[in-house]
Amino acid sequence: MLDIVRTVATLRDQVDEWRRAGQRIALVPTMGALHAGHLSLVHQGRETCDRVVATIFVNPAQFGPSEDFATYPRGEADDVTKLEAAGVDLLFAPDVGEMYPENFATNVTVSGITDCLCGLSRPGFFDGVATVVSKLLLQALPDVAVFGDKDYQQLLVIRRVVRDLNIPVDIIGAPTVREQDGLALSSRNAYLGTAERQQAAALFRSLGTAAENIETGRGEPEAETAAALQRLTESGFTKIDYFELRDAETLAPAVNLQRPSRLFAAAWLGATRLIDNVSVAARAIPN
Amino acid sequence: MLDIVRTVATLRDQVDEWRRAGQRIALVPTMGALHAGHLSLVHQGRETCDRVVATIFVNPAQFGPSEDFATYPRGEADDVTKLEAAGVDLLFAPDVGEMYPENFATNVTVSGITDCLCGLSRPGFFDGVATVVSKLLLQALPDVAVFGDKDYQQLLVIRRVVRDLNIPVDIIGAPTVREQDGLALSSRNAYLGTAERQQAAALFRSLGTAAENIETGRGEPEAETAAALQRLTESGFTKIDYFELRDAETLAPAVNLQRPSRLFAAAWLGATRLIDNVSVAARAIPN
Numbered sequence: 355m356l357d358i359v360r361t362v363a364t365l366r367d368q369v370d371e372w373r374r375a376g377q378r379i380a381l382v383p384t385m386g387a388l389h390a391g392h393l394s395l396v397h398q399g400r401e402t403c404d405r406v407v408a409t410i411f412v413n414p415a416q417f418g419p420s421e422d423f424a425t426y427p428r429g430e431a432d433d434v435t436k437l438e439a440a441g442v443d444l445l446f447a448p449d450v451g452e453m454y455p456e457n458f459a460t461n462v463t464v465s466g467i468t469d470c471l472c473g474l475s476r477p478g479f480f481d482g483v484a485t486v487v488s489k490l491l492l493q494a495l496p497d498v499a500v501f502g503d504k505d506y507q508q509l510l511v512i513r514r515v516v517r518d519l520n521i522p523v524d525i526i527g528a529p530t531v532r533e534q535d536g537l538a539l540s541s542r543n544a545y546l547g548t549a550e551r552q553q554a555a556a557l558f559r560s561l562g563t564a565a566e567n568i569e570t571g572r573g574e575p576e577a578e579t580a581a582a583l584q585r586l587t588e589s590g591f592t593k594i595d596y597f598e599l600r601d602a603e604t605l606a607p608a609v610n611l612q613r614p615s616r617l618f619a620a621a622w623l624g625a626t627r628l629i630d631n632v633s634v635a636a637r638a639i640p641n
Numbered sequence: 642m643l644d645i646v647r648t649v650a651t652l653r654d655q656v657d658e659w660r661r662a663g664q665r666i667a668l669v670p671t672m673g674a675l676h677a678g679h680l681s682l683v684h685q686g687r688e689t690c691d692r693v694v695a696t697i698f699v700n701p702a703q704f705g706p707s708e709d710f711a712t713y714p715r716g717e718a719d720d721v722t723k724l725e726a727a728g729v730d731l732l733f734a735p736d737v738g739e740m741y742p743e744n745f746a747t748n749v750t751v752s753g754i755t756d757c758l759c760g761l762s763r764p765g766f767f768d769g770v771a772t773v774v775s776k777l778l779l780q781a782l783p784d785v786a787v788f789g790d791k792d793y794q795q796l797l798v799i800r801r802v803v804r805d806l807n808i809p810v811d812i813i814g815a816p817t818v819r820e821q822d823g824l825a826l827s828s829r830n831a832y833l834g835t836a837e838r839q840q841a842a843a844l845f846r847s848l849g850t851a852a853e854n855i856e857t858g859r860g861e862p863e864a865e866t867a868a869a870l871q872r873l874t875e876s877g878f879t880k881i882d883y884f885e886l887r888d889a890e891t892l893a894p895a896v897n898l899q900r901p902s903r904l905f906a907a908a909w910l911g912a913t914r915l916i917d918n919v920s921v922a923a924r925a926i927p928n
């Protein structure tokens with residue numbers, strides 16, 4: 355049976371016991387509503403560690419006032435079944451009071467790499483992420499923590515916080531897991547109606563086409579982006595927050611295509627906001 | 642000989658070795674220019690721990706553009722002699738590049754308790770403190786860390802950060818060490834000329850008088866504060882940033898004198914800003 359703990363004190367007791375036994379611990383923070391993408395993070399943790407701790411916490415601090423905190427999918431029993439089958443050793447599922455006690459007043463913020471993409475369309479989101487992930491890392495004190503490439507800007511923010519604050523953990527990024535038609539797995543895919551679900555695959559298709567054309571030099575970023583925006587609109591996307599090529603490390607606009615870059619998209623199908631991203635290899639330097 | 646390390650990696654190696662040997666570690670963060678106040682923090686650390694690590698880092702991030710970062714007293718050789726005599730086991734004295742590597746972008750901020758007192762007169766100061774102290778704690782990972790009551794608002798900010806971010810350390814506050822005439826020891830006392838040094842004692846005298854009158858009911862906060870401001874001006878203080886009674890825990894204005902409160906002062910003698918504070922016991926509840 356998968357052990358479930360609700361308090362930081364019991365979480366630490368268990369992790370301490372494993373550490374004293376010389377075991378390495380991986381942490382997989384989630385907001386629940388688990389899918390194969392999350393479980394791939396668990397497998398990734400297993401590869402380098404003896405124990406995997408998963409966390410489920412729908413963090414109110416990373417939702418804006420008009421966002422979907424209230425309706426975000428929740429179902430602990432199903433999640434527990436999946437985590438147990440994936441070989442997770444411990445689930446930490448605190449309530450809001452355990453995470454944000456009375457007079458909670460501290461915020462972890464990251465500048466620069468949060469000034470674009472989801473940082474613009476979701477104000478306060480990355481402050482909420484940086485703060486709660488700092489807390490989870492310091493509560494569990496794992497050797498490694500695993501996050502998905504799907505939320506690539508979030509992954510960069512977490513790497514930056516960990517480096518800047520000297521949090522003693524290795525951050526591992528794991529490849530995005532996709533449906534057959536390419537749609538990136540996301541808990542929010544559950545919001546999509548049948549027609550929207552079919553339209554949704556256009557997001558990854560547009561990213562893939564643009565990335566390939568840019569990589570090979572068949573197209574330039576500006577024209578490829580414009581074409582992708584048109585395709586997405588034609589495919590039924592009702593609003594596009596961004597579709598941008600950015601430096602894979604700094605997230606600065608990718609002007610020099612001889613560095614690795616990444617193509618990022620966020621777009622809406624009705625009331626559902628989807629995000630995705632793909633890598634764009636550096637172009638060969640011309641002779 | 643006192644070992645001096647300059648990098649986080651060597652600091653952690655030494656602390657890890659002690660921890661594996663079952664020893665407890667105390668951290669005493671300082672900005673150098675050490676005096677008996679700092680050494681009392683070392684002694685406090687010694688009381689509960691096997692090893693004491695001191696840090697010296699004049700943190701640029703906690704100085705405002707018009708403040709005294711450039712002229713802040715520095716003298717590592719003298720400091721090393723004092724730390725060694727006090728029984729410190731290790732000195733961590735990093736340079737700015739080790740603390741703030743390229744593209745450093747993370748900030749730890751605390752709201753509420755930073756919106757008054759030094760938070761008003763030194764904008765950005767507590768962000769700088771919260772960030773650098775978080776870093777030092779996570780770099781060294783001590784069992785306890787010791788800070789002085791002299792910087793009482795700073796002590797509260799650090800306690801809040803540690804609780805809110807779940808940094809695994811116990812914070813100990815140590816009593817203010819004073820000169821014979823009551824002046825709180827401070828590295829900045831070195832800025833005072835001979836006449837100013839004599840005038841400076843009025844700060845603690847004013848605090849003590851007002852605190853006693855408020856505690857005993859001989860005077861009310863408003864009248865006591867007004868009297869203290871006048872005494873300070875008469876004693877040669879050229880500017881008073883604040884002289885205020887506040888709740889000892891929340892720093893809210895102390896309206897209910899049946900809770901422990903604290904009297905805080907910051908005032909200038911010429912170009913030197915001095916701060917001090919004293920406790921004000923709760924008044925007995927009338928029958």
